[in-house]
Amino acid sequence: MKIAIIGANGYIGKHLAFYLQKKGYESMCYDIQNEKHDNYKQVDLTDKQSVVNIDLNVDYIYMFAGLTGTYAGFDNYETYVKINEIGLLNLLDAIRHSVYRPKVVFPSTRLVYRGIDKSLAEDDEKETKTLYAINKLACEGILYAYKQSFDIPYTIFRICIPYGNLLSTDYSFGTVGFFIKQAKAGKDITLYGGGNIKRTFTHIEDLCYQIVLASMKDESNGEIYNVGGQTLSLREAAEIIARKYGTNVMAVEWSERDLRIESEHTYFDDTKIRTLLNCKDFKQLEDFSRDI
Structure with missing residues (x-):
């Protein structure tokens, strides 16, 4: 099994690479930084010529590159849209024009939901108060559109508060x-x-467990899951x-x-992912x- 991690130098990306290695899977890592070590390539997702350096002949692409933040997006809206949305589109366009169809594994956020004091299920009401939340909800729609038109599989995980190291x-x-x-x-x-x-609140090991195991299940194709905790x-x-x-x-x-x-x-209703994984306690x- 071949796996690529884009955004491998970020908090979750680093842990996914570590977790996959522990489970016996080798991954090729990509990020914007110019580093020299095995199984790593520098890639700028906002540059189409750079994106061609990504090996698409893999089973899964963990697309964990992006800018986070709440208010900062208003001051840097062009950068947020370019990295968070155009970056994903450049990757999907490259897959579209290739012979390969890796599953794209994508992190979304709690911030797409309208806040209410109840456990939020995946289809509950949405509300986007920040540009980052808008980026993420847009990306969910982009992935759906590319699956419908070009058969690019995906699984989305909405994440609340990860912690640990x-x-x-x-x-x-x-x-x-x-x-x-x-x-x-x-x-x-x-x-x-x-x-x-x-x-x-989700410990990083539980986060990796859910993302890796759920994304590898055929029935997760085209689905969105709240990450449990x-x-x-x-x-x-x-x-x-x-x-x-x-x-x-x-x-x-x-x-x-x-x-x-x-x-x-x-806070999340995690019934859907618990049912899929026959989940242990977190x-x-x-x-x-x-x-x-």
């Missing part, structure tokens, strides 16, 4: 990483409005980390800018905190 003791990524950084420095963890908003309020998650380091959790007032784009409660943040 299988590669080192650097836990600086994302929401939980922010909590750890504050608490390790002896500072109180600050949360807008007290942190009563709920999210689904543990539902906690931001405050509950912060308190777990604060207890580890003997600090506190403090409420701060929302800034007007951040409140305008806040997605509110976004890791708990409390257990993770004991090991850091």
Whole structure:
């Protein structure tokens, strides 16, 4: 089995490469950085001439390159559209004009959902408050269109809050990483409005497990899955980390800018992926905190 990972230097991309290697799969890695090591090539997805360097004669392409962020997209909208949407289109166009049909595995986000205090299923109402969310929802539609017209298979995974590190003791990524950084420095963890908003927290090993196993199932072709995990309020998650380091959790007032784009409660109904995988229970943040 042959696998390509585009965006292999990112947080999830690095972990996918590591996870696949542990499972006995070899992957070819691509990213924008100019690096010299085995099984790696530099690729700029916004440049069609660069995209031709991607070996399409593979079974799966994990398309994990892109820009993340919330408010930053408004200040850099051309870059966000170019990298997040045109980059995917350039890849799909290359596949379209080739004899190969690898399955494209694509990460989407919780931010495509309209926030509400209930477990969100894949077909629940959508609302896009940031350019990044618009990018992701557009890409979901692009993948559907290219499957319909050119038989390019795909599977999409909507991700909420990933955390953890299988590669080192650097836990600086994302929401939980922010909590750890504050608490390790002896500072109180600050949360807008007290942190009563709920999210689904997924350990990176569980994330890789779900993405790899689900994408390899034939019945996942053309499907979208919420990635499973543990539902906690931001405050509950912060308190777990604060207890580890003997600090506190403090409420701060929302800034007007951040409140305008806040997605509110976004936590997942993961029944669909649990059913597909006959899933085990996922890791708990409390257990993770004991090991850091």
